[in-house]
Amino acid sequence: MANIAIPAASSAQAAGKPRYGSMSRDRLWALRWSYVFLVLFAFFFLLPPIYMLITSLKTSAEISAATNPWWVFHPTLENYRELLTSNQYLTFFRNSAIVSVTVVTITMLISVPAAFALSRMKFWGSATLATGVFLTYLIPETLLFLPLFKMFAVFNEWTGIQLINRWWVLLVLYPTLTVPFCTWIMIGYFASIPKELDEAALIDGATWTQTLTKIFIPVALPGLIAATIFAFTVSWAQFLYPLAFTTSSDQLVLPVGIITTLIKGDVFNWGQIMTGALLGAAPPLIIYAFLMDYYIAGLTAGATKG
Amino acid sequence: MVDAAISAPHEVAATRSRGGLRRAMQRKSSVAFFMALPLISLIVLLVIYPAFYSLHLATLNKSMERFVGLSNFTFLFNRQTFWLVVKQSCIFAITAVVFKALIGFIVAHFVHNIPAKGQRKWRGMLLVPWVIPPAMSTLAWLWLFDPSYSAFNWVLAIFGIDPVPWTGDAYWARFSVILVNIWIGAPFFMIMYLAALKSVPEQLYEAAEIDGANWWQRMWYVTLPMMRNIIAITALFSLIVTFANFDIVRILTAGGPIDMTHVFATWSFRVGIEGGDIPLGASVSLFMVPILAVAAIFILRDITRRGSEV
Numbered sequence: 001m002a003n004i005a006i007p008a009a010s011s012a013q014a015a016g017k018p019r020y021g022s023m024s025r026d027r028l029w030a031l032r033w034s035y036v037f038l039v040l041f042a043f044f045f046l047l048p049p050i051y052m053l054i055t056s057l058k059t060s061a062e063i064s065a066a067t068n069p070w071w072v073f074h075p076t077l078e079n080y081r082e083l084l085t086s087n088q089y090l091t092f093f094r095n096s097a098i099v100s101v102t103v104v105t106i107t108m109l110i111s112v113p114a115a116f117a118l119s120r121m122k123f124w125g126s127a128t129l130a131t132g133v134f135l136t137y138l139i140p141e142t143l144l145f146l147p148l149f150k151m152f153a154v155f156n157e158w159t160g161i162q163l164i165n166r167w168w169v170l171l172v173l174y175p176t177l178t179v180p181f182c183t184w185i186m187i188g189y190f191a192s193i194p195k196e197l198d199e200a201a202l203i204d205g206a207t208w209t210q211t212l213t214k215i216f217i218p219v220a221l222p223g224l225i226a227a228t229i230f231a232f233t234v235s236w237a238q239f240l241y242p243l244a245f246t247t248s249s250d251q252l253v254l255p256v257g258i259i260t261t262l263i264k265g266d267v268f269n270w271g272q273i274m275t276g277a278l279l280g281a282a283p284p285l286i287i288y289a290f291l292m293d294y295y296i297a298g299l300t301a302g303a304t305k306g
Numbered sequence: 307m308v309d310a311a312i313s314a315p316h317e318v319a320a321t322r323s324r325g326g327l328r329r330a331m332q333r334k335s336s337v338a339f340f341m342a343l344p345l346i347s348l349i350v351l352l353v354i355y356p357a358f359y360s361l362h363l364a365t366l367n368k369s370m371e372r373f374v375g376l377s378n379f380t381f382l383f384n385r386q387t388f389w390l391v392v393k394q395s396c397i398f399a400i401t402a403v404v405f406k407a408l409i410g411f412i413v414a415h416f417v418h419n420i421p422a423k424g425q426r427k428w429r430g431m432l433l434v435p436w437v438i439p440p441a442m443s444t445l446a447w448l449w450l451f452d453p454s455y456s457a458f459n460w461v462l463a464i465f466g467i468d469p470v471p472w473t474g475d476a477y478w479a480r481f482s483v484i485l486v487n488i489w490i491g492a493p494f495f496m497i498m499y500l501a502a503l504k505s506v507p508e509q510l511y512e513a514a515e516i517d518g519a520n521w522w523q524r525m526w527y528v529t530l531p532m533m534r535n536i537i538a539i540t541a542l543f544s545l546i547v548t549f550a551n552f553d554i555v556r557i558l559t560a561g562g563p564i565d566m567t568h569v570f571a572t573w574s575f576r577v578g579i580e581g582g583d584i585p586l587g588a589s590v591s592l593f594m595v596p597i598l599a600v601a602a603i604f605i606l607r608d609i610t611r612r613g614s615e616v
Contacts, residue, residue, distance in 0.1 A: 030419055031419060031420060031421075034415075034416040034417075034419040034420050035420065037412075037413075037416050038413070038416045038417065038420070038428055038432075041409075041413050041416070041432065042428070042431050042432060044489070045431070045432055045434060045435050045489070045492075045493065046431065046434060047450075048435075048443055048446035048447055048450060048489070049434060049438060049443070049446065051446055051449070051450060051457060052446045052449075055449065063455065064455070068460070069455065069457040069460050070457060070460075070461075109344070110344040110345050110348060111345065113341035113342070113344075114341060114342040114344065114345035116341060117337075117338035117339070117341035117342045118338075118342060121334055121335065121337065121338030121341075122335070122338070123335035123336075123338040123339050123342075124335070124339075126338070126342070129342065129345075129346065131606065132349065133345070133349070134606070135602060135606065136349050136353050136354075138546055138598065138601075138602045138605065139353060139357065139598070140546065140547070140550030140571075140594070140598070141550075141552075142550045142551075142552050142570070142571035142574070142575075142591060142594070143357065143360070143550065143591050143592075143594055143595070143598075144352075144353065144356045144357065144360070145575075145579075146360060146363065146574065146578045146579075146584050146587050146588045146591060147356035147357070147359040147360035147363055147588060148352070148356050149578075149579070149584065150359070150363060150370070150584050151355075151356060151359060172352070173352075175348060175352075176348065176352045176353055179345060179348055179349075180349070180353075183345060208334070208337055208338075233437070233439075236439060237439030237440060237441065237442075239439075239440070239441040239552065239553045239556075239557075240552045240553070240571075240575070243556075243575075244575065244579050255439055255441035255442065256441075258441075258442075258445070259441065259445070259557065268452075270449050270452075270455075273445060273449070274445070274446065274449060277442040277443075277445045277446060278442075280439065280442050281437075281438040281439055281442040281443070284437050284438065284439060285434070285437055285438065288433075288434075288437045289430075292426075292430055292433075295437070296429075296433070296497055299436075299494065299497055299498075300497060300498060300501045
C-alpha cells in the first residue's frame with residue numbers, strides 16, 4: 001500500500017521543485033505490490049483447477065492415504081484411460097458435443113437474421129421487440145424449468161411425442177438461453193456498421209439476403225465468433241435443464257452425467273470424478289485459450305453495447 | 307452526405323414508379339418480419355408462455371386438477387423453511403455480489419497497474435474460473451471441502467488448527483457456498499472493470515495530479531465517477547444471476563445441512579421435481595420475480611438512456 005501514502009508526500013514537494021527520482025521509485029513500488037497481489041489472486045483463482053489435475057493423476061489408494069494431498073507421489077494416467085474407454089463417459093461426451101454444436105447452429109440461424117431485421121429493417125413493433133429480446137435474456141432458467149416441464153408433459157399427452165428424458169429435448173430448451181443474448185450482441189455489432197455500406201449495396205441492386213450474407217456477416221465476423229463462443233459455452237455448461245429433464249444414463253450430458261453416475265451412493269471415486277470434470281472443462285478452456293479476445297469481447301458486449 | 311448520394315437515383319425512380327417503391331417498402335417490412343419470426347415464436351412459446359403458465363400452475367393443487375386460488379402461497383407463508391429460504395437467498399446474493407464487486411475492482415486495478423505487455427497473460431489466467439463450467443469447478447470445491455480428505459484442512463492441521471466442517475456445519479456451509487460463488491463470479495467483474503478502467507482518459511489523471519490530488523482523491527473524484535455506470539450495471543447483472551443461482555448450492559450442499567443453505571432455485575427444484583409438487587415449486591420460484599424485475603428495470607433504464615445518448 002506504499003502507493004497510497006507516498007504520492008501525497010511527493011505532491012507536497014511538488015510545490016517546490018519536481019522530484020522525478022522519487023516519482024519513478026513510487027511507480028516501481030506500486031508495480032511490485034501489484035505483482036505480489038496478482039500472484040496471490042492468481043493462486044486463489046487457479047487453485048481448484050490445479051487441484052483437479054493433481055487428484056486426477058492419483059490412484060484411489062493414494063487418495064485415501066494420509067499423505068500430502070497437494071503432491072502426487074505415484075503419478076498415473078489410469079483414471080484417464082479408464083474414463084476414455086468407458087462407454088458411459090463417452091456417451092455423455094458425445095451427447096454434450098451433439099447438443100452443443102446443434103444448439104450453436106440453431107442459435108445462429110435464428111439470431112443472425114433476426115438481429116439484421118431488428119437493426120436495419122424497421123417494421124411494426126421492432127423497437128419493442130429489441131427491448132423484449134434483452135428482457136428475455138434477463139429471465140433466469142430457474143424461473144422457467146417447472147412450467148416447461150409441465151408443458152412438455154402435457155405435449156406428450158396430446159401428441160404422444162415423448163420429450164422428457166430424451167437428450168433432444170435440450171435442443172428445444174437451450175436456445176431459450178442462447179438466442180436472446182446472441183441476438184442482442186449481434187444487434188449491437190450490426191448497428192455499428194455504417195449505413196453507407198448497405199445503402200450502397202441496395203443501390204447496386206443487392207437484395208436484403210445478399211446484403212446480409214455478403215456484407216453484414218463478413219463485416220461483423222468478430223461479433224459472430226463472440227456469439228458462437230457464448231452459445232457453445234452456455235450449452236456445454238448448462239446444468240439445471242438436463243438435471244430436470246433427463247434421467248436415463250444414456251440420455252445424460254456431461255455435467256449431469258458425472259454427478260449422477262460417478263457418485264455411487266456414499267462411495268466417491270474422487271480420482272475419476274476429478275478426471276471427468278477436468279475433461280469436461282477442457283473444450284471451453286481450449287476455445288478460450290485460442291480465442292480469448294473474442295471470448296472477452298462477447299463477455300463485455302452484453303453490458304456495454306446497446 | 308448519405309442523403310445526397312441516394313437521393314439522385316431516387317428522384318429518377320420516383321417520377322416513374324411511386325407505387326412500386328411503396329410496394330417495395332411494404333415488402334421490406336414483411337421480409338423483416340419473417341426474418342424475425344423464428345425469434346418471436348421462440349420467445350413467445352418457450353419464455354413468455356411458460357412464464358405466465360407458471361402463474362397459472364401456482365394456483366393449482368398438487369395433482370394439478372383443481373384450482374386452489376392462493377392456498378399454495380398461504381401454505382408457504384406458514385412454513386418456516388420458506389422464510390429460511392427467503393433469508394438465505396438474500397444473504398447469499400447480496401454478500402456474494404458485494405465481494406465479487408470488491409475483489410473484481412481490486413484485481414482490475416492491479417492488472418491495470420502493470421505494463422500493458424503482461425496484462426494479456428494475467429487477464430487470461432485470472433478469467434479461468436469464469437470459463438470452467440460451474441458444475442465442474444464446484445465439484446473440485448466439493449472435493450477440496452471433503453469432510454475426511456479436505457486438502458484445506460490438511461494445510462490447517464500443519465498450523466495446528468482443528469479441521470473445519472466446510473459443508474457439514476450450517477454456518478460454514480453458507481460461507482463455503484458464498485465463497486465458491488465469489489470465486490466463479492469475481493473474474494467477470496474484473497474483466498468488466500478493467501474495460502471500464504481502460505476507457506478513463508489518461509488526461510483526467512494527469513490534470514488531477516497537477517492539481518495535487520492524492521491517490522484517494524483521484525480514485526474518488528476521477529475513477530469512480532467515470533466507472534459508475536459499469537459498476538452499477540455489472541452489479542445488477544450479477545445480482546440477477548446470483549439470486550437465481552442453482553448449480554453451486556445444488557452440487558456443494560444440495561440445500562443441506564437441514565435446509566440451511568437452500569436458495570429459491572434449489573428449493574423449488576427440491577419441491578417441484580424431486581417432491582413431485584410442481585405447483586408448489588412454481589410458487590416458490592415466482593418469489594424471485596420481484597427482485598429480478600427491480601434489477602431488470604434499472605438495467606433497462608441505463609441501457610435505453612445510453613442508447614439515446616449515442
